[in-house]
Amino acid sequence: MDPWRIYVYNEGLSRFAVEAYDDTNNRNAHLTNFSLNKKNEKFINNVNAEIDDMGHKWSIHGLNKHLEVMGIDMNLMWSRIYDVIIKSILCVDGHIQNGIKKLQHKNSCFEVLGFDVLMDSDLRPWLMEVNLSPSLATESPLDLKIKSGLFVDMMNLMCLRKFDRRKENLNKMKIRVKNAMRARSYQSR
Secondary structure (H helix, E strand, O other), rough: OOOOOOOOOOOEEEOOOOOOOOOEEEEEEEEOOOHOOOOOOOOOOOOOOOOOOOOOOOHHHHHHHHHOOOOOOHHHHHHHHHHHHHHHHHHHHHHEEEHHHHOHHOOOOOOEEEEEEEEEOOOOOEEEEEOOOOOOOOOHHHHHEEEHHHHHHHHOOOOOOOOHHHHHHHHHHHHHHHHHHHHHHHHHH
């Protein structure tokens, strides 16, 4: 984290309100509150991860495809989103760096952040909130597909590999044999 290395997972979830926004206290017209919208009788759940652009929760990939068909400049949109992410992290840089100074193992730090971004009609991103350690719970096949991919990428970035007990035991035996051979060679001198 010193210097910062920021990895953006280019997949995620796009959520849509069940009801159009208005100035009333309609609880189902709030884009970011999926837990409310999913209880609405008009809510359409995506039950097929391969169809990622239907219902009230899409994948980012599905949204990108839809916006490209509409003629939206995806490079411009994503560069603006990346700017919001970078600027948000820079806002907390001093606080994070002060916290890191207290750590003994500075190279083993990471955090997964969830950025909730609202796009307006002019493709301006508005940061709604940043979730520290966002939920990896899966309520649908689309959630499972996206969040499991994120989890695998996160483990790969941390260089975690599947533990192979047989291979580990074989390596230990090889080291013991090698050490025993060295000891015999040393004793025979």
